[in-house]
Amino acid sequence: MGSDSQKKPYFPERVQVACSQCTLADLCLPRSLDAFETEQFEHIVNKSRPIQPGEHIFRAGDKFQTIAAVRAGCFKSYVIDKNGEEQVLGFYLPGEIIGFDAIHEKTHRANVVALDTSSVCGLSFESVTEMARQLPQLQEELFRVMSLHIAELEASSADLSAEERIARLLCSLSLRFASRGYSAKEFNLSMSRRDIASNLRLATETISRVLARFQSAGIIRVNRKKVAILDENRLKELARRDTC
Amino acid sequence: MSSITTSFPTELINKYGLAGPRYTSYPTALQFHEGFDEEAYRRHVQYSNDELIPRPLSLYVHLPFCRELCYYCACNKKVTRNRQGADLYLEYLEKEVEMQGKLFDSDRQVIQLHFGGGTPTYHDDLQLKSIIEQLSDSFLLSRSNSREFSIEIDPRTVNEERIGYLADLGFNRVSMGVQDFDPAVQKAVNRIQDEEKSLRLIEAARQSGFHSVSLDLIYGLPLQTAKSFEKTIDSVLTARPDRLSVYNYAHLPHLFRAQRMINSDDVPAPEVRLQILASTVSKLVEAGYVYIGMDHFALPEDELSIAMKDGTLQRNFQGYSTCRETDLVGLGVSAIGKVGNSFSQNLKDIGDWQAAIDDGRLPVWRGLSLNGEDRLRREVIAAIMCQGQIRFGEFERKFKIDFSEHFVLELELLKPLEDDGLVTVSDFGIEVTPTGLLLLRAIAMKFDEYLINDVQGKSYSKVI
Numbered sequence: 001m002g003s004d005s006q007k008k009p010y011f012p013e014r015v016q017v018a019c020s021q022c023t024l025a026d027l028c029l030p031r032s033l034d035a036f037e038t039e040q041f042e043h044i045v046n047k048s049r050p051i052q053p054g055e056h057i058f059r060a061g062d063k064f065q066t067i068a069a070v071r072a073g074c075f076k077s078y079v080i081d082k083n084g085e086e087q088v089l090g091f092y093l094p095g096e097i098i099g100f101d102a103i104h105e106k107t108h109r110a111n112v113v114a115l116d117t118s119s120v121c122g123l124s125f126e127s128v129t130e131m132a133r134q135l136p137q138l139q140e141e142l143f144r145v146m147s148l149h150i151a152e153l154e155a156s157s158a159d160l161s162a163e164e165r166i167a168r169l170l171c172s173l174s175l176r177f178a179s180r181g182y183s184a185k186e187f188n189l190s191m192s193r194r195d196i197a198s199n200l201r202l203a204t205e206t207i208s209r210v211l212a213r214f215q216s217a218g219i220i221r222v223n224r225k226k227v228a229i230l231d232e233n234r235l236k237e238l239a240r241r242d243t244c
Numbered sequence: 245m246s247s248i249t250t251s252f253p254t255e256l257i258n259k260y261g262l263a264g265p266r267y268t269s270y271p272t273a274l275q276f277h278e279g280f281d282e283e284a285y286r287r288h289v290q291y292s293n294d295e296l297i298p299r300p301l302s303l304y305v306h307l308p309f310c311r312e313l314c315y316y317c318a319c320n321k322k323v324t325r326n327r328q329g330a331d332l333y334l335e336y337l338e339k340e341v342e343m344q345g346k347l348f349d350s351d352r353q354v355i356q357l358h359f360g361g362g363t364p365t366y367h368d369d370l371q372l373k374s375i376i377e378q379l380s381d382s383f384l385l386s387r388s389n390s391r392e393f394s395i396e397i398d399p400r401t402v403n404e405e406r407i408g409y410l411a412d413l414g415f416n417r418v419s420m421g422v423q424d425f426d427p428a429v430q431k432a433v434n435r436i437q438d439e440e441k442s443l444r445l446i447e448a449a450r451q452s453g454f455h456s457v458s459l460d461l462i463y464g465l466p467l468q469t470a471k472s473f474e475k476t477i478d479s480v481l482t483a484r485p486d487r488l489s490v491y492n493y494a495h496l497p498h499l500f501r502a503q504r505m506i507n508s509d510d511v512p513a514p515e516v517r518l519q520i521l522a523s524t525v526s527k528l529v530e531a532g533y534v535y536i537g538m539d540h541f542a543l544p545e546d547e548l549s550i551a552m553k554d555g556t557l558q559r560n561f562q563g564y565s566t567c568r569e570t571d572l573v574g575l576g577v578s579a580i581g582k583v584g585n586s587f588s589q590n591l592k593d594i595g596d597w598q599a600a601i602d603d604g605r606l607p608v609w610r611g612l613s614l615n616g617e618d619r620l621r622r623e624v625i626a627a628i629m630c631q632g633q634i635r636f637g638e639f640e641r642k643f644k645i646d647f648s649e650h651f652v653l654e655l656e657l658l659k660p661l662e663d664d665g666l667v668t669v670s671d672f673g674i675e676v677t678p679t680g681l682l683l684l685r686a687i688a689m690k691f692d693e694y695l696i697n698d699v700q701g702k703s704y705s706k707v708i
Binding site: 203224 | 293294295296297298349351
């Protein structure tokens, strides 16, 4: 993996991981595998050392070899546009897979950087492909995860107002935190206001203005980078989504 | 907060009138250290920009120059009639403003601005205008009516016309140094200013549309007596300023060179000092002023009095304020900033400060990152200083502590104060009594972790 690795390797030694014991077992790639298959899968997983905030795991242009499953923390992926501006493509939470966008060109398109102290499980894509040939459930899971990505990208490319975009992001995060066993109602965001603005293609001040509006309407409460959802139904309405 | 007592607790003030900080910040500047450097400051600014709804900004601009030395002064100042140094200072200040402005996201509004000194009005109108323009180029200055843009003025350096000009520049609050009108006292502190002119300027400020006119007085100055100071108060009351600050003069000639010009024998004895304070407090309360806390009084219709009633009062380096929480940017030599969970202070020597700016560095001298315990205690102390009460439940919810368990030692230390009637303590909270209001510092000190750990504090000014 990645270019910061000249400093310290991400995978200092081969650490035997136990996917079956992992708290993310219900979210991650091997979730549909049985005990025996999971054990096989564990052999292709490399557990990283702690990755510090600001440390990159992939750089645009890196040769594609590995995909990464987030174990802990949070990552953002971004590209630098032709004006030299950073454009945030997405955020990754524990259990989510980074790197699928690199398959077709065999090169990473995006830079991926840790926003918090994080760690990942590295998976050689070659080994994953190999294993998926033998285990149809794994192949199906890979397709499902990729499809989810595509669906989310399509949904976000719709013509949405700033309110809708921001409400959707909050709904999506709430849902993602909840499925990881965290509170759906109160969470700390690792990303900055600027990152969110870039990701939603809104002006930075719009993020604060809309959040302040949500706050005075009693929908959320914001304290620094912490969000508490006070009125889930209103938020869903704003997001024009049934689930939050 | 309950209103101030009518009977003056001389004995208690004698008892608790020991050394103590003013808690314009917690931890106090004594805890600042040089390990907190420019890089640390930049990091805290970045965090503050990253917040989902960043706080609005306050700017403090330190203008240290004075034409003459007031012998009581303990501020960081530079006394000179040579204008070149001051002109050069402003050039550097503008560079610093530009550098600082770049750090903060451009949508963060400045809702509070304060020019302090020194003597800001040492500089001429065009110079002040140029500072405002630079600030306005580098920061987003609020255009709202509710913004608090204030300037300290020395009545000796302004006339009615200048007051009008300051209003045109955008200032809407003014605080005026009066100290004492008695000619003998004025002479003893080397600050001779005309009583009638000072009063006229207050009126001029009102005419020019300043929202709030504040006067500073000092008691405990050489040659003062209860009687002589009463005359000053009577005179001041004829102009009925919106706010009054009555500061205590702390005679510490070993720390402040200027004070060595004062004959120590002329400084009123502690009991005289207390008489002065007692008669001042009763006169102001009689005249309808509300005691806000510490050294501050305000008319009942003034925002400060209203905020005190609502429980929305804030405390910052300028004393009390009604602004919601801001990040404070300190500009100029020795200026103190407060960004997120940090304090920072600029280099205090003009030469060092300029050298840093020449190198393209922010002139950060020292500072402090607050840890979790500091943040908790900062809020406890603010509740004492601003609300006159602590509700345990609020702190237990917010900081996930059991108050009486967490502060078991502090509550023990508070017992003698409870016995003396400064506070009442129940299972739900602590309430400052009317008597205790005069001794807020002594109460707050019981929650100051650094003082508890280091019970010396000789260099503080007296509580009263």
